[in-house]
Structure formats: structure tokens, C-alpha cells
Amino acid sequence: MAYSGEPLLARDLLYTSENSLVVQSLRARLGVDPTNGDGFGLGWYLDGPEPGLFRSTEPAWNDRNLHELSGAIRSSMLFAHVRASTGTAVQQTNCHPFRHGDRLWMHNGAIAGFRAVRRDLAFAVDPSLYPEIEGTTDSELFFHLALTFGLEDDPPAAVARAVGLIEQVGRAHGEPFPLQMTVATTDGRTLWAFRYSSEGRSRSLFRTADVSALREQYPDNPILARLALDSRVVTSEPLGGLRGAWREVPEATCLTVHRDGEELAPFAPVVPEAAPVG
Template identity: 40%
Template sequence: MCRWAAYRGEPLYLEDLVTSPAHSLIEQSHCATRAKTATNGDGFGIAWYGDHPEPGRYRDILPAWSDCNLRSIARQIRSPLFLAHVRAATGGGTRRDNCHPFVHGRWSFMHNGQIGDFEQLRRPMEAMLDNDLYAARTGTTDSELLFLLALQFGLEHDPLGAMAETLAFVERLSEHLELQTLVRFTAAFSDGRDLYAVRYASDWRAPTLYAAPMGPSGGYCLVSEPLNDDDNAWVEIPDGTAVIVGENGVDVRLFGTGGRDASPQTQHAVSNNRAFSRKM
């Protein structure tokens, strides 16, 4: 499983998430505490937004802890919205094209999770892409393919709806081919304006997701695991939930594919959206 962190708010230096905290993303790359594997050394990447609509991006196959360029870049770059990821490969070789975040136009995307029997699903999933999106696929991961399918299904116009349709398509395809129906999906994605995150799993075992305020005023951080030991500062986002961080703060919504109902805990959390957002 991978580890990631994302931020939207007043501009911060990337080091405020990537290198400086006691349990920074670099620290998590070799000592994760809330994942099946403590080491996430199969590459890393960052995507950030600045003066142009499309994000800048830096990725490499080195472990994050051993790349001195990453520390230097993180210390110098300030951004109001950025995504950072360290990879523990569950499929696809250790190569730069398989490192997150993935970008297409103004969109960026990173993912922690897996698709059951992906190698048997890969070809029919790829067949759903139009020619332009198929040509944009440069790696071999399920994560990149999920991102491209979401673009195919309307990410530009309805981000959460497109993501739900993408995951529902994968679940239906698995059932049709009589394969293991397993989607575990905790992801962050952005168009440079809003930051979206989704925590969902068809078996109710989605990878973790936490949120906390960050920055001088109105900023929020979304992470796979907290960046420090202040448990009161971090709220765990329930399985079956989507989070949108925008100009007006945080919006928390139920998220599903139609294949399962939200748990009572998730329904309660989202029904108390205002209190939930204030706590964050």
C-alpha cells in the first residue's frame, strides 16, 4: 500500500507536508505506521499548481528518503494546492511512468489501493478508453487506468459522479467475468481549483484517510496517515465518503457505486457535515 498527502489553502511550501513534520511523507516512505507494509520505497512523485492551469510534476523511481533533489524542491516551491505520493508497488514495475501523481491536462490524480484480478480486467478496461485517452496511457498500473477511465466517464464535468461510475464499471465487469469483485480505493484528485478525495472499498476495507486544518487560514490537509502525534487534530474520514476542499471550506458527502449501502457510522458522520467540518 502507498502513502500520500494533499493540501489546498493559502500557499505553503511543499516541505510542510513532505519533509518537515515529525511523521512527514518522507518519514512514512520508510516507516509508515498505519499500513500493511511499513516501507514505501518504489518511487515517489509530487504535483503542484502555480501560475499555469496544468500542474507541475516531479517523479522518480528512487525511494523518497534517498532523493536529495526532492528535499531541495520541497523547500523552495510554494503552492496553494499540491499532491504528494510515495509508492509501494502492488502491480506494475518500478518505473517513472508508474509513479503517482498522474496528470492529464489540468487534472492530477493519486491513489492508494488495488483492484482484484486486475491483469484479467486490464484489457476490457482499456477498451473503454477513446483513442486520445488510450494514447495517453504510458504506464501499466491499475491506478493510472482508473484515472483515465474517470476522464472518459466525465471527470471534467462531474468529478465525483465520474469516479463513482468508474468504480461501478470495474465492479460490474468483475462480476460479468466471474472474477473476484474487489475494489479498494482511497484517492485524491484535483483540477487546480478544488481538491477531491474518496475513500471507498467494495469489501469495507478501504485504505485509511485523515484530514486536518493546515496553513494560516482555511487550509486543509488530506493524508493517508497523520503527519504528527496530535490525535486531536486529525479526523479519520469514514469508508464510503467523499471530501471536497474548495474556496468555501470542506464539504463531506456519502460516496458509493450502488453496489452497497453506506454504513450507519458513515451516514451519521455525513449527516452531521457541519460539525464534522468544524472539527477538521
């Protein structure tokens, strides 16, 4: 889940809705795994450019520290993730979000045949970035590939090139559908979210509808009353059942959320000519 808008308490997003992210950690409705108990993470921005980060291997539904922290963190850009491992270890460095400088990154999905393709993909990471990889997940390696291809300058182009490389390497290893992904990344000001899979059947991704229209429809809803008109929530599953509140992000799409609104653009992989070398 990613939030962009006027500063809001993390607890309002994590706990108060009927299908909050903490509820989803125990009983996800649309995910491949109904239980996401292999850790969680929270990333947020306050005064400086570098985001705060809290990650734990505890199940989100049973972590008192998360409950306490979420009642004290008020941010205009917030990332939260609950993890179900796709085969890598349950350890803190494998929990999302991942951070580099002022960037945060989350990924739902998997690189197919990761054990076989990992070495080839790792060699494509810029040597100056490689020492920062702390964990063993495909998601963190994916992040560093995107950084290698210019995530800090042009996120949509960088993610397209990273995906292009992952698919190229995966197919060379006999994987017909090398990648399944929904991705969110931010610099603390703009939010980018991607929905794509090699198979064309991607994991679910939703965004909130216009807040002003929702307030007219549900004038007594306390959460809507606290959201500014430019607020947006992007999430794997709707956080509640308000009719008209959630819009599905289309297949093969990049969603960009900024202070002036949001934009939807087609997303397609781009096979890079060569991986940059630091």
C-alpha cells in the same frame, strides 16, 4: 497526501512533521506495506492552469533532488505520493500523481485481478484518451476511466461510474471484492478525495481539523502558525500526534475541499449503461 490552502513550502509538508510523508515512505504505520520505496511523485500548481510534475523511481527518503525541489516549491495546491508497487514495474511512468491537462490524480489501493480485467477496462477508455496512458498501473487506467466518464465536468459522478464499471467487470471475472481505493484528484482549485472499497474495509484516510481550533490548542506549534485558516491536509496517515488534529474520513465517502470550506457526502458506485465512445 494532498494540501489545499494558502501557498506553503512543499518541504514543510514532506519533511518537518514527526510522521511526514518521507517518514511514511520508510515506516508507514497504517498501510498494507510499511515500506513505500518504489518511487514517489510531487504535483503542484503555480501561475498557470497546468500543474508541475516531478516523479522518480528513487526511494523518497534517499532522494536529494526531492529535498532540494521541496524547498523551492511554494503552492496552494500540492499532491505528493510514495509508492509500493502492487505488481507492476518500478518505472517513472508508474509513479503518481498522474496528470491530464489541469487535473492531477492519485490512488492508493488496487484493482483485484488486474491482469485478468485489464483488457476489458482498457477497451472502455475513450479512444482519444487511450494514447495518453504511458505506464502499466491499475491506478493510471482507473484515472483514464474517470476521465472517460466526465472527471473534468463532475468528479464525484465520474469516479462513481468508473468504480461501478470496475466492480462490474471484476465480478464478471470472479472477483468478489474488485476494488480497494482511496483517491485524490484536483483541478488546482478544488480537491476531491474518496474512500471506498468493495469489501467495505477501505485503506485509511484522514483530514485536518479546523486550523483556528488547533492554534488555540497548540499556540507554539510553528507549522500551525504558518497555515491559513482555510488550509486542509488530506493524507493516508496523520502527519503528527497532535490531539484532535486529525479526523478520519468515513467509509464510502467523498470529501470536497474548496475555498469556502469542506463537504462530506456519501459515495456509492454507479454502473454505467455503457462506456462513452470518442
